Amino acid sequence: MNITTIITGIFLTMGCFFSVVAAIGVVRFPDFYSRMHPAGKNDTLGQTLILTGLIIYEGFSFISIKLLLIIIFIFIVNPTATHAIAKAAYLAGVKPWEKKGSK
Amino acid sequence: MFNASAIAIVLATFLVLYRAIKGPRMYDRALAVNVIGTKTVVILALIGFIYKRPHFLDIALVYALMNFIATFAILKYIERGRLD
Numbered sequence: 001m002n003i004t005t006i007i008t009g010i011f012l013t014m015g016c017f018f019s020v021v022a023a024i025g026v027v028r029f030p031d032f033y034s035r036m037h038p039a040g041k042n043d044t045l046g047q048t049l050i051l052t053g054l055i056i057y058e059g060f061s062f063i064s065i066k067l068l069l070i071i072i073f074i075f076i077v078n079p080t081a082t083h084a085i086a087k088a089a090y091l092a093g094v095k096p097w098e099k100k101g102s103k
Numbered sequence: 104m105f106n107a108s109a110i111a112i113v114l115a116t117f118l119v120l121y122r123a124i125k126g127p128r129m130y131d132r133a134l135a136v137n138v139i140g141t142k143t144v145v146i147l148a149l150i151g152f153i154y155k156r157p158h159f160l161d162i163a164l165v166y167a168l169m170n171f172i173a174t175f176a177i178l179k180y181i182e183r184g185r186l187d
Binding site: 005008009012013015016019020022023024026027032035036039042043046047050051054057058062063066067069070073074077078080081082084085088089091092094 | 104105107108111112114115116118119121122128130131133134135137138141142144145148149152157160161163164167168170171174175178181182
């Protein structure tokens with residue numbers, strides 16, 4: 001149980017925590033637009049922490065470079081996809097949810 | 104350690120799958136498919152580490168690419184009903 005395994009364990013637990021919380025958020029949030037917030041959270045934070053934990057576990061090698069490539073790619077690409085979904089939904093006329101007594 | 108996190112993420116994927124099935128509108132489903140795709144990438148990387156097979160990471164990278172394109176294909180199909 002040297003130091004790198006412990007650090008990887010910490011990163012993995014944090015990443016899994018954010019991933020599970022994001023999944024619960026996607027299920028429980030009331031409206032489509034509010035559901036996008038945890039979806040984005042999982043894409044960026046959840047996968048970055050887990051894959052960084054794997055990089056630390058792997059040390060310096062080609063595998064770490066591949067992992068870094070995956071992290072950077074998802075970090076750039078997924079917000080674009082989430083934005084595209086939001087724009088498509090908004091143009092299609094999906095109304096954001098309002099609290100009952102707010103009108 | 105890797106097994107535990109892989110199992111946790113698979114269980115989280117089932118939660119998002121519930122949203123994909125129940126989602127009232129097509130856009131919730133497109134969003135859920137996007138989230139499941141990212142989780143699959145992470146699971147693939149973890150399995151690659153569990154079985155000590157580094158080439159799983161190439162599969163994970165290709166899956167991330169396809170997941171992005173699939174989201175846009177779904178959106179285009181919803182909007183126009185045709186893909187060409």
